[in-house]
Amino acid sequence: MDKFIVSARKYRPQTFDTVVGQAHITTTLKNAIRQNQLAHAFLFCGPRGVGKTTCARILAKTINCEHSTADGEACNECPSCISFNQGTSLNIHELDAASNNSVDDIRTLVDQVRFAPQAGRYKVYIIDEVHMLSSSAFNAFLKTLEEPPPYAIFILATTEKHKILPTILSRCQIFDFKRITTGDTVAHLEAICEKEGVKAEQAALQTIAQKSEGCMRDALSIMDKIVSFTNGELNYTNTLEHLNILDEDYYFKLLEDMLQQDLSGAMLLYDDINRKGFEGDLVLNGFAAFIRNLLVSKDEKVVALLDTVESFKQKYLEAAQKTPVSFLISALNILNESEVNYRAARNKRLHVELTLIKLCYLQQAMELTAGDTGLLKKKIAEKAVSVPFKRIQPVLLKQPSGTAPDDVVARHEPEARGSRLIIEEPAPRPAAPPPPKAATAARKIGSLEKLRQQFKETHVELEDHPLTQEALEEAWSAFIVLLKESKNSAAQSFDLAQLKVLDGNSFYVYTANAIEYRFIETSKTQASEFLQKKLSNSQLQFYIIKRENREVAESSEPRPLTAVQQYQKMIEKYPLVKELKEKLKMELDR
Template sequence: MENYIVSARKYRPATFASVVGQKALTTTLLNSITKNRLAHAYLFTGSRGVGKTSCARIFAKTINCQHRTPAGEACNECQSCIEFNRGTSLNIVELDAASNNGVDDIRSLTEQVQVPPINAQYRVFIVDEVHMLSPAAFNAFLKTLEEPPSYVIFILATTEKHKIIPTILSRCQIYDFSRITIQDIVDHLGYVASQENITVESAALNVIARKADGAMRDALSIFDQVAASTSGNVTYAATIDNLNILDYEYYDRLVESFLAANVPEALLIYKEIRDKGFDSQFFINGLAQHFRDLMVARDPKTIQLLEAADNARNAMAKVAEKCTPQFLYKAMDLCNSADLNYRAATNKQFLVELTLIKLCQQLSPSPNTDGAGEGLLRPIASTSGHAPSAPASPTVPAPVPAQKNIPVTPVSIPQPKTRNVKGHRLTSFSINSNPAETPENKQAETSGKTAVNNSEFSDEQLNTAWTEFIQSHPTEHLLRNAMRNCTLTRSPQNHASIIATVESEAIRDALQQGLLELTTDLRSKLKNDQISLDIDLNKSQASVTSLTDAEAYALMRKNNPYLNTLIADLRLTMI
């Protein structure tokens, strides 16, 4: 019984003409052979499965062929070709640099270089995965690679050219192998199927070609797998089931639900996809790719960018006609954002479902005045028959009566800002419930908005309100002491801007804790909603009365060196 040979080996190219998808490159190599303009070193680079090693072997066989065809190909009949086909040729040496990447391996290679060819014109050394050589091995290889004997030709192959040192690259002619197109893969798979008497569907071969991602070797391996599982009848349905590929039908159904703003239908389709075992990130990436395909299919000029058969392109174009460019652009952006946030998301299913909901809302009317959709939900119609009222403008918080232990609403404190006051750098913190308000737009824009208090107040009224707030909080000792140990000033540019200068970080922190409640109380008592309160820290002028115990203790030790000796002798500690 004849042993089974996988298609990737059985249909491996034996001539330049049989190499798939590298027409320009193979033509250049043939011309260099026919004109006898051979370099001493070549570098074949490209992604996996595109024919680098196959071309290196064909090149090595062809240059030693004794009776080349008129087209420049090897004859496969002379002694050199027969030995090569049998694998017994001594003039072609292959080295796998992934497992022979040390200096000793390169030294062994350079020793073999000294042996002349037998019954041939050249000895060819093919070094595969050359980027795996160690730096020392690269350096040991440099001299031999630059000046080999006249009968030696080196062919280096790699998938990662950027890992090869520049001194090696400069000594080689570099040939970049391109990814094989989907159509070329489909055509070659069709040829293999005809040779093996396997029935195939064109759509199934297209799925295999897309799955191979430009690698012919991968495509042939996948083809063998599907052919084995289907007993020689490769159908589209069997292919997507065997390869666990998400059918385009799901994506088309999702697009229909997006266009109809049918959120329940979109979520049910997503559940159906998850129940089939597909990963959510794989799904969201596939959906993004589908939107991209729809985008290029909308325009006859760009439909050629869609790597698919003609019937698939036509079907995609019909679906794309229902979508606006703005919808497709925003949909791709939402899918891309979901992919970027997927890894960090705690609830990944919720992230995908939220993305689907936003996609369903892309064509919904937006409540924004500028007409930008932004994926917002439709506004709810009023049930009373009256037009919905305009959203209220941002207003300051309602005055809160001063009372004991009032709960303070958490507030986001702005970043510290630094300015110069009396020659000192001061760190200030400010709070303003309406940060977007400026002196130019203090008054209400429309008569329908809530009125804003803006009464003038004197320094005496400010001090009275300040004292009343201290008296209304008898149990909050830190806040009371902080308010007593600060100096109040008003900004010359804006009298509603109050600056509280403190002389220690402890006082600043205590005052900052009650900042929101204090500001609200001042606005209420002084009837001015424009009041803002800044806290300035001026440690350079701190007085002893404003220092905390720890700060006073540190200042005493600094000003009295003998105090340190006394503390050390008596072994005193501060309680």
């Protein structure tokens, strides 16, 4: 009994012409060999199973062939080609970088490069999965890769080009392998089936090619499994069963039920699918791909993108003609959202059934939201409308003496139940016409002067009088009387305090303990306002000092605060003062 060899190894290409789907690379390599313009380092990158290592071996065999053909192919008859086919060639060295990725492995390879080949023209070093090398190994390989001996050629192969250092990429000729198309895969599988005497249906081979996703090695492995499973007969039904793929006829039936809004039929059909062991996410993903194919079939320009077996193409075209585009796009959105949320769902079956319910009533929902001219856009939220209030007529109040006639007005509602609400607020002025553009700048400049003028009209400036000890004590006593009349507990602390004039606008208040200090500090604002009016000094201020003895020590007296310090204390208590200063662009006196 002969030993079985898998198709991926048995039918591995031996020449450039037999490589499937990489004509752009094989043609370049053959021309380089024929014109004797070989680079010293190549980098083959691309998806798995598309022929990177195969092309590297063919290149190594061809450049050492003693009787290469005119188009740059190996003869497969000379001693060098025979030894290569038998795996005994000493001029080809393969290194798996996935398991030999240390610095010592690369140093061993570099030591071998120093020796010239005993037979043939070149020594070829094929390093597979080169992205697995460590950074130290890459650095140890740099010098040799940049300036190798004239007889050494390096071929690096990788599936992850982005993991390779830029210094390595700059020293290599880069060849990007592409995925093998479905048509090329099917043709290659048909040729192998013919050689092996396997009966294969076209639809089954197309399904295998789609499942392999451009990887020839996977396609050959899948075909070997199905041939063993079916005892040498490859048909569409057995292929679907072995690959766990849901037949597209189920999707066509689901679509028909949804267009007819037959929920019971769709639920029973999904129950049949579920009984066959297909998971819900597989159903959602397959149905989304089915809707995508229908959407592609709507336009003749992109019908070539329809990725399905030949027997279903006409069926797709017929189904696409009777399905609205709006339904297909909405269904894709629903399926995509459902597939994303499938993992988080606790009841998987209920999650899929809810999606089917939405799809079954999708057509009805679209008809309800359709207008005379087609499908309506998303409803726009209504703009905010102000709450209607009853208009209240303004009523002028009696003006107090010294007040401008337009300063105070009153609005009131009609009397209700013997009561009346009066709200004092500034009277509404008639809207002035917009000023011309030329006067806009002048209006901005004069706004500050206008504000100052209004302030002067409504406020009477006080003439400041210098502070004296006698006047201070008299005013202080008057404030104490006021506190006692209002039964304020701070009156006693004010009575026990001692005063000392500092200058014409400030004085010290000495307290005997912390309790007196707190009482005076609490009423400081009220006392300042009273003393300023009583002594006719708007800049009057005082400082509270706590001490244990009654003697006034000149050395312990605090220095008066500067204008900046006063301003800092002021904005700590009244933050709006800072905002007013910035708006009026005022500056502090230094």
